[in-house]
Amino acid sequence: MRYSQALMPTLKETPAEAEVVSHRLMLRAGFIRKLTAGIYTYMPYGLAAIRKVENIVREEMNRAGAQELLMPMVQPADLWRESGRYEKYGPELLRFHDRHERESCLGPTHEEVITDIARKELHSYRDLPINLYQIQTKFRDEIRPRFGLMRGREFVMKDAYSFDVSDEAAQVSYKKMYEAYRRIFIRCGLKFRAVQADSGAIGGSFSHEFMVLAATGEDTIVICTACEYAANVEKAAIKPVENRSDELEKDLEKVETPGKRKVTAVCEFLGIEPDQLVKTMVYQADGKPVAVLVRGDREVEEVKLKNLLGVADVELAGDKEVFDATGVPTGYLGPVGISIRVVADQEVAAMKNFYVGGNEKNHHMKNVNCGRDFQPEHIADLRQITVSDPCPDCGGTLELTEGIEVGHIFKLGTGYSESMNAMFSDKDGVEKHLVMGCYGVGVSRIVAAAIEQNHDENGIIFPVPLAPFTVILLNLGLQDKEITDAAEMLYRELQDAGVDVLLDDRDERPGFKFKDADLLGVPFRVTIGKNFVKNGLVEVRQRRDGVTEEMSPSDVLASLPAKIAAELKN
RNA sequence: CGGGGCGUAGCGCAGCCUGGUUAGCGCGCCUGCCUUGGGAGCAGGAGGUCGGAGGUUCGAAUCCUCCCGCCCCGACCA
Known part of the structure; x- marks a missing residue:
């Protein structure tokens, strides 16, 4: 071209x-x-x-x-x-x-x-x-x-x-x-x-x-x-929690948490850690509300939830939807005595004496226990995996x-x-x-x-197999017959050797051509300019690493097609 | 659809808040000169329904209303 x-x-x-x-x-x-x-x-x-x-x-x-x-x-x-x-x-x-x-x-x-x-x-x-x-x-x-x-x-x-x-x-x-x-x-x-x-x-x-x-x-x-x-x-998948803590179940208590709705605010106010609290998230599962319980520092994995419920779509409910479904403002919702369906992450079932929303404005509950104070419809893996979880297969560290x-x-x-x-x-x-x-x-x-995956500040760096052109041939001496003849000849010879080559024969200054060659990401750049007139050499430069060699056009022809073929093999 | 932002020359933007007569700048484009190894320089030139419709006003790119389009965050997915 x-x-x-x-x-x-x-x-x-x-x-x-x-x-x-x-x-x-x-x-x-x-x-x-x-x-x-x-x-x-x-x-x-x-x-x-x-x-x-x-x-x-x-x-x-x-x-x-x-x-x-x-x-x-x-x-x-x-x-x-x-x-x-x-x-x-x-x-x-x-x-x-x-x-x-x-x-x-x-x-x-x-x-x-x-x-x-x-x-x-x-x-x-x-x-x-x-x-x-x-x-x-x-x-x-x-x-x-x-x-x-x-x-x-x-x-x-x-x-x-x-x-x-x-x-x-x-x-x-x-x-x-x-x-x-x-x-x-x-x-x-x-x-x-x-x-x-x-x-x-x-x-x-x-x-x-x-x-x-x-x-x-x-x-x-x-x-x-x-x-x-x-x-x-x-x-x-997250490994099931094996053994439930053997801590004794304490009596359920209601505590006041005025104006504290977010997990961080509640924890700060009560002087507890997020892993002692269980949050109650309401989702619309194909339009029907479901309360989902996960530990305070965890995130619900919506795809797992969707699969568990066998629905086409789940969406976190808005404040109004939550209130309409439960009569409780968001932030104070809990599973104890709630009217809608409840599903719990497996981790929640293994916790003891945790904190949840009190189903009443400005209140939470402490010493809550799954099974005693509420019974979820499903206990399953519902949270997103984190780097601190062990590998589900081997128990190793995850990234x-x-x-x-x-x-x-x-x-x-x-x-x-x-x-x-x-x-x-x-x-x-x-x-x-x-x-x-x-x-x-x-x-x-x-x-x-x-x-x-393959670029730098100057542009694209195409892997050879994806590059529309594997070689860009720069003619830097359009007015110079010797340079132009050599460029035209090398262009034809590379084409004959089966190389996808782009001949930059535009009437532009060298810098302009270099910039475009970099931007387009052509893997090999062959420059014919002054040095060709002086000693018959052209420059071959690799886009990825900038490695530059001077050689004669016949050496280009002898080495480049083979080099490209090797890159294509894999 | 929910939240945020933007529409002014082919591209990137300024002007808008505080309305005022020929709407600017850089890049690109056209002509000429000059230059030729990392996006040159000089001179001249073309190119605009200021997203659209309505309104306010003596006067709207600028203020108001509605509409349209585009981008970013979320749900979706190769």
Whole structure:
């Protein structure tokens, strides 16, 4: 590509809308331009990066034995009614009517369509196992799109679906995808972790997320420093508390706590520590109030709560909702004699003689005991894990870190094949439900994540496998025939050697070209200038470490393509 | 949807509080000269429904009302 003919509009200044590094750099380097909230045009250079990721994903999916197909984006509502998700999916599913008033939606994911294909085309155990995938633009009407390509409403996703004869066979398919995903993210040059995850709205029984480690990540993950354990905090199970303290249960007492509503204020006033107090949080679980008990210094993990209650949505209730449901102002709520459902974190059940709200303004209770003074409907793991908790697997020390979810794999089981009646005949002639798995990669998000992980103050530093151009060739002597001839020749020769090369033949000053080369993040920069006229040498500089060498154009040709090929191998 | 913030030239911003006649600055863009190894310099030039609608006023970018859009924090998720 000749820079003089390319639409790669770089910006010196950062548009005000961008907050995170990848978004800022993608705007500055001319990757993307926003059309409206969460919806972007992929400009030529940005699209080239996306294509690089797509190709890696495609190669690894094919290597794992999956087959590519392409499903429709516009889907009939009736299909979604069959799976029960038309009602369940929520407002992320963009619904609309076509000209014949037929209800339709834009595909946020494709379990329904692929299951429809499966029930029509897969009839025998002989057709199985099979794994079908596509790389496609998805639309999810996110509540709050943000961070550029990190969370857009339109985004490029690879989604794959496996079909098996049994749970055991599905486990094999799942493992294959797990391995394929590891290879994909390694080849993309990303630092990542596979973590145990909640299976969320897609449904299913077992799942892993692939997290790129980066401070701007929207997820928090726990990693064990001693063993292989790693999990999303939403999922990270906390070990049950073994033995309850053998302290004697004391008599229940009411104490005055005028104006003290927050845990810290109550503790300070009563001269106690937060771990002697139990807070009562009211949640709306699918619209119905539930009181959730956790120790004063703990946080409720809403995903665990949601799973325990088996509801689609939980939301912390507002002051008014709390008062309407219980007749008690927030801050003084407690489980003793409360009228709404109560669930307790397992830790609460093991505590003795603790403090809770008195269910009366300006009052708390002391010497409260679970089982004696109140009986929760469930006692379960409901709080968020912390670094002071032991590893659920080995008891070792945990670390917390932020991650960007770039892949998610699920064992779906037979949920969809049952609701949509997708069957096959087994060896013994018995009709059975297909056992499914589904596997997603956020292709456009990978580009954003890669930039989050690979940049400096001057711009992007592309890993070679993702770089739209691996070499940028700077002609610093446009007026000088000798320099220009050498640049043109090297440009052709590098292209012939299969290198993605960008020739900067723009009539700009050297500093300008250097800045753009850095901003674009091209891994290798070859500069032809004065030194070529003097002694026939060009400069080769690596973007990542700034290592610079002088050599003849023929040496460039002899060494660079091989070097690049080595980086691509992995 | 709840909370916070912002809409003035392609981009980044000032002006608004305290209304006043041709609405400024930097970058970018166009023309010319000059310059050529880290976003040069000089000269000239183009480019604006001040987000939209209504109102107050002799007069509105500025004050008031409503609407729209965008960004940030939360719930959602590849």
